[in-house]
Amino acid sequence: MGETLRLHLWQHGIFLLILFLVLAPLAFLILGSFSTARLPGDFSLDAMGLVNYIKVYSDPGTFEIFSNTVIYVAGSTALALALAVSLAWLVERTNMPGKVLVYAGVPMTLAVPGMLQAMAWVLLLSPRIGFINQLLKDIFGPETPIIDVYSLGGMVFLEGLRLVPTAFLMLVPLMRSMDPTLEEAAAVSGARPLSTLRKVTLRLLAPALVAVMIYQAMTALEVFEIPGILGLPAGIYVFSTKIYAIVRTATFMPVYGQANALAMVYLFIAVATTFFYTRMIGRAERYAVITGKGYRPRQLDLGKWKIPALGCALLFLFLSIVLPFLVFLYASFLPYLQAPSWNVLKALTLKNYRLLAEYGEVGSALKNTVLMVGATATATVVLSFLVSLVVIRSKFWGRKLLDQMAFMPHAIPGIVMGIAFFWLFLKIDFLPLYGTIWAISIGFTISFLAYGTRSMNAALLQIHKELEEAAYVSGAPPWRTMWRIFVPLMMPTLVGVWIWVVLHAVRIAGMPLMLYEGPKNQVLAILIWNMWDEGYVPAVAAIGTLLMIVLLLLTLAVRLLGFRRQTMQIGGT
Amino acid sequence: MIRIEQLHVRYRTERGEVYAVRGIDLNVKQGQFFTLLGPSGCGKTTTLRSVAGLEKPTAGEIYVGDEIVFSSVKGLSVPPYKRDIGMVFQSYAIWPHLNVFENVAFPLREMKKRVAQDEIRSRVRTALSLVQLEGLEDRPAPFLSGGQQQRLALARALVREPRVLLLDEPLSNLDAKLREETRVELRELVKRLGITTLYVTHDQLEALTMSDVVAVMDGGNIVQEGSPVEIYRAPRDRFVANFIGLSNFLEGRVTKVGRLGEVESSGATLKCVLPDGVATGDSVIVVIRPEDLNLYTGAATQNDNILEGKIEALIFMGDTLECQVAVGKQIIRIKLHPSSPAARGETVRLQLPAESCRALRA
Ligand SMILES: Nc1ncnc2c1ncn2[C@@H]1O[C@H](COP(=O)(O)OP(=O)(O)OP(=O)(O)O)[C@@H](O)[C@H]1O
Ligand SMILES: [Mg+2]
Numbered sequence: 001m002g003e004t005l006r007l008h009l010w011q012h013g014i015f016l017l018i019l020f021l022v023l024a025p026l027a028f029l030i031l032g033s034f035s036t037a038r039l040p041g042d043f044s045l046d047a048m049g050l051v052n053y054i055k056v057y058s059d060p061g062t063f064e065i066f067s068n069t070v071i072y073v074a075g076s077t078a079l080a081l082a083l084a085v086s087l088a089w090l091v092e093r094t095n096m097p098g099k100v101l102v103y104a105g106v107p108m109t110l111a112v113p114g115m116l117q118a119m120a121w122v123l124l125l126s127p128r129i130g131f132i133n134q135l136l137k138d139i140f141g142p143e144t145p146i147i148d149v150y151s152l153g154g155m156v157f158l159e160g161l162r163l164v165p166t167a168f169l170m171l172v173p174l175m176r177s178m179d180p181t182l183e184e185a186a187a188v189s190g191a192r193p194l195s196t197l198r199k200v201t202l203r204l205l206a207p208a209l210v211a212v213m214i215y216q217a218m219t220a221l222e223v224f225e226i227p228g229i230l231g232l233p234a235g236i237y238v239f240s241t242k243i244y245a246i247v248r249t250a251t252f253m254p255v256y257g258q259a260n261a262l263a264m265v266y267l268f269i270a271v272a273t274t275f276f277y278t279r280m281i282g283r284a285e286r287y288a289v290i291t292g293k294g295y296r297p298r299q300l301d302l303g304k305w306k307i308p309a310l311g312c313a314l315l316f317l318f319l320s321i322v323l324p325f326l327v328f329l330y331a332s333f334l335p336y337l338q339a340p341s342w343n344v345l346k347a348l349t350l351k352n353y354r355l356l357a358e359y360g361e362v363g364s365a366l367k368n369t370v371l372m373v374g375a376t377a378t379a380t381v382v383l384s385f386l387v388s389l390v391v392i393r394s395k396f397w398g399r400k401l402l403d404q405m406a407f408m409p410h411a412i413p414g415i416v417m418g419i420a421f422f423w424l425f426l427k428i429d430f431l432p433l434y435g436t437i438w439a440i441s442i443g444f445t446i447s448f449l450a451y452g453t454r455s456m457n458a459a460l461l462q463i464h465k466e467l468e469e470a471a472y473v474s475g476a477p478p479w480r481t482m483w484r485i486f487v488p489l490m491m492p493t494l495v496g497v498w499i500w501v502v503l504h505a506v507r508i509a510g511m512p513l514m515l516y517e518g519p520k521n522q523v524l525a526i527l528i529w530n531m532w533d534e535g536y537v538p539a540v541a542a543i544g545t546l547l548m549i550v551l552l553l554l555t556l557a558v559r560l561l562g563f564r565r566q567t568m569q570i571g572g573t
Numbered sequence: 574m575i576r577i578e579q580l581h582v583r584y585r586t587e588r589g590e591v592y593a594v595r596g597i598d599l600n601v602k603q604g605q606f607f608t609l610l611g612p613s614g615c616g617k618t619t620t621l622r623s624v625a626g627l628e629k630p631t632a633g634e635i636y637v638g639d640e641i642v643f644s645s646v647k648g649l650s651v652p653p654y655k656r657d658i659g660m661v662f663q664s665y666a667i668w669p670h671l672n673v674f675e676n677v678a679f680p681l682r683e684m685k686k687r688v689a690q691d692e693i694r695s696r697v698r699t700a701l702s703l704v705q706l707e708g709l710e711d712r713p714a715p716f717l718s719g720g721q722q723q724r725l726a727l728a729r730a731l732v733r734e735p736r737v738l739l740l741d742e743p744l745s746n747l748d749a750k751l752r753e754e755t756r757v758e759l760r761e762l763v764k765r766l767g768i769t770t771l772y773v774t775h776d777q778l779e780a781l782t783m784s785d786v787v788a789v790m791d792g793g794n795i796v797q798e799g800s801p802v803e804i805y806r807a808p809r810d811r812f813v814a815n816f817i818g819l820s821n822f823l824e825g826r827v828t829k830v831g832r833l834g835e836v837e838s839s840g841a842t843l844k845c846v847l848p849d850g851v852a853t854g855d856s857v858i859v860v861i862r863p864e865d866l867n868l869y870t871g872a873a874t875q876n877d878n879i880l881e882g883k884i885e886a887l888i889f890m891g892d893t894l895e896c897q898v899a900v901g902k903q904i905i906r907i908k909l910h911p912s913s914p915a916a917r918g919e920t921v922r923l924q925l926p927a928e929s930c931r932a933l934r935a
Contacts, residue, residue, distance in 0.1 A: 471683075474654075485668060
């Protein structure tokens with residue numbers, strides 16, 4: 001009886017913990033949006049009101065932000081989808097050579113942090129220092145029009161590239177398992193290959209494509225790094241960067257309440273899209289044009305277009321991984337920033353790397369990052385595992401609610417989550433969390449809980465119930481069963497989720513920036529951000545190069561360990 | 574050894590309630606091989622799992638040994654890991670991350686009182702030799718054949734020397750030949766060890782060949798309980814007669830009562846064993862097994878209980894020839910020797926030995 005009671009306590013403990021971690025920050029976010037106090041966390045009733053909402057939503061600037069956001073999200077999603085559909089179609093449904101390169105290369109692009117990629121493109125295409133722009137000027141004279149990456153177009157282009165791998169990984173299995181007789185029927189009815197593609201293939205894929213599209217639009221909406229690096233310097237704001245600017249720009253006295261009020265609409269959009277998305281997914285499954293049979297789909301003969309097609313695919317890989325990496329590698333050996341030339345090659349130096357080793361903040365940021373990332377990954381794995389055990393394997397009354405709670409943070413943009421936690425940690429000052437790396441860790445853990453529990457739920461469902469019951473009748477109480485049966489059987493998933501979280505926690509800058517206080521909780525992503533802001537470009541390049549190498553190796557490890565399912569769900573930032 | 578009183582199990586599901594077990598009573602004596610037999614979905618597994626503690630019944634009491642392990646009235650439910658049981662699952666539930674040795678050692682390592690390494694080793698070896706798996710200790714569990722997995726599951730269930738062994742269709746995943754061999758082996762093994770066994774199956778042959786007592790279940794109830802011979806020879810109702818073995822059913826009306834009474838059916842008068850308490854004029858169903866009938870092409874040697882009919886079909890089944898005879902509107906099936914000269918369309922006479930005809934209340 002005692003043991004049963006303890007089990008109940010455990011289940012309720014986890015339930016309450018998740019409930020608190022998810023709902024408390026949101027409650028503070030909402031409360032804060034009504035607070036007119038200058039200091040965050042001051043909710044005295046006389047300082048409450050709708051002022052923030054009126055101020056924010058009557059500002060004509062807000063409309064511009066809205067239209068910017070729409071253009072940015074729609075543009076990047078459309079670009080990404082077009083690229084991803086083409087790539088997936090090329091590798092699955094045509095006889096393009098060199099497919100292995102695409103299969104292996106596209107997921108690897110996930111290893112390049114969005115922040116670093118944006119920076120690399122600034123080095124190439126900024127109006128003043130951009131290597132390509134300088135080259136253009138050198139060739140055609142100073143009057144030539146240049147390509148300005150600090151623009152909505154730049155944001156659309158880069159975010160479009162960044163969204164491709166996830167969409168590609170979602171589309172490949174769909175393309176692969178599509179019943180080829182449907183297309184063959186069109187072909188024998190006299191349709192040419194291209195009109196078959198347009199009239200049959202794409203039509204059949206339409207529901208799934210819409211689902212992928214919504215998912216990608218949500219990601220674009222949420223991403224902070226790309227609009228942050230490319231938009232902020234030029235004063236082009238989208239929702240995520242505006243919220244950041246309200247809170248973090250030093251020139252004004254920050255108006256936290258207004259940031260919260262702005263976050264509300266953002267939150268609303270995100271939650272509404274998630275709702276729509278989950279319903280859409282259900283519909284897509286009902287369409288059921290996609291069957292699970294393992295037939296070999298018909299492959300279109302590309303003829304003389306084989307090589308150009310491969311060229312386009314490789315160009316994508318070049319732009320997404322190779323070029324940013326080369327730019328960083330090059331810049332990291334520069335004494336000071338300059339475009340490539342013969343003279344520069346002679347002046348290359350290891351000084352930046354040496355500097356990193358000597359610069360104190362790098363060491364402390366590195367230490368903070370390792371601690372933060374390790375704690376986040378471990379906490380996410382442990383918490384997701386326990387939550388999933390309760391959700392999938394117990395008869396606990398609140399298991400459905402618990403599952404939904406764990407999934408909800410997925411809909412909340414990181415920057416909103418950051419600001420919500422910012423309020424929470426200020427308010428619960430009896431816990432000395434504010435301004436520590438643990439604050440960042442907790443924020444990330446909640447955000448990644450959705451991914452963690454999805455993976456664990458799926459893995460737990462695969463473990464036959466009788467394997468668990470056999471342990472009970474062999475005399476093992478629940479916690480021993482967990483330890484001796486579930487943990488070892490789930491090991492691949494546990495490791496997979498752990499690595500996935502590491503890969504993401506190390507490079508996302510949005511939420512940490514909201515919780516950043518100073519060197520004490522400075523992590524690598526923030527250090528890079530700050531150094532970039534202050535113009536230490538070659539040093540940033542050195543850190544970035546090293547970071548990219550580590551992330552590429554980790555991504556490679558994930559692939560080699562065979563966590564295909566996990567990798568397929570890796571979202572891009 | 575196992576006593577169940579008024580066991581009720583209801584499941585709550587999204588589509589309403591499933592009333593899986595509806596008031597079962599049973600009593601398994603020390604050392605007995607007791608089988609729950611019934612069609613799919615009748616609640617056998619649910620009953621077994623309730624004894625194991627894997628299912629929480631809605632009402633009732635369960636005793637294992639002298640200990641009460643479940644009582645809805647007292648609000649008592651001993652968790653499975655504290656019950657003195659061994660169990661073999663239908664899927665065998667061999668843990669794939671452990672090798673053969675560790676699978677069997679698992680229950681020993683989970684014992685309250687720590688068991689010394691040496692003892693674990695010797696007890697695992699004993700258990701493995703009981704099921705003839707010696708020498709496979711280091712084999713990873715997924716590399717076992719179906720039959721080996723089944724025996725490994727048995728070894729794991731036996732290693733703690735529980736007083737009660739629970740088996741849920743342990744042979745259903747084996748191929749026909751292996752199943753036949755294992756039936757005998759399994760019964761001999763548990764009999765030798767003197768373990769009280771509760772066995773669940775939907776295979777009547779398993780139930781009849783292995784059990785001391787068979788309880789036939791239907792729709793969450795036990796409809797008849799008895800030795801295999803009793804169940805086969807004297808089914809209490811139509812369901813049991815139909816479920817176990819093949820039966821012919823003849824509808825009729827009682828014309829004379831007595832131990833061997835008379836029933837009028839298909840225009841003939843049949844002498845048969847009547848159930849207690851029927852009166853003249855009651856409608857009954859006469860049950861007779863196909864192997865009990867005699868078929869005559871010429872004159873019958875006896876004049877009692879004769880039905881005349883025409884052979885409708887002959888089905889060759891290897892060791893027997895099933896002959897379907899139309900008597901009036903009914904078809905009666907008879908088992909003949911395969912070399913029997915019966916031919917289709919032939920007019921024949923069937924003789925029904927009175928002692929083999931059992932009338933059941935309709
Ligand atoms: N967890 C459950 N939730 C809801 N209904 C259940 C559950 N388990 C069993 N049932 C239902 O209870 C009834 C009895 O099921 P049980 O598994 O005991 O049947 P069984 O006699 O073992 O059948 P089988 O020979 O097919 O194994 C069935 O109608 C089944 O659908
Ligand atoms: Mg069953």
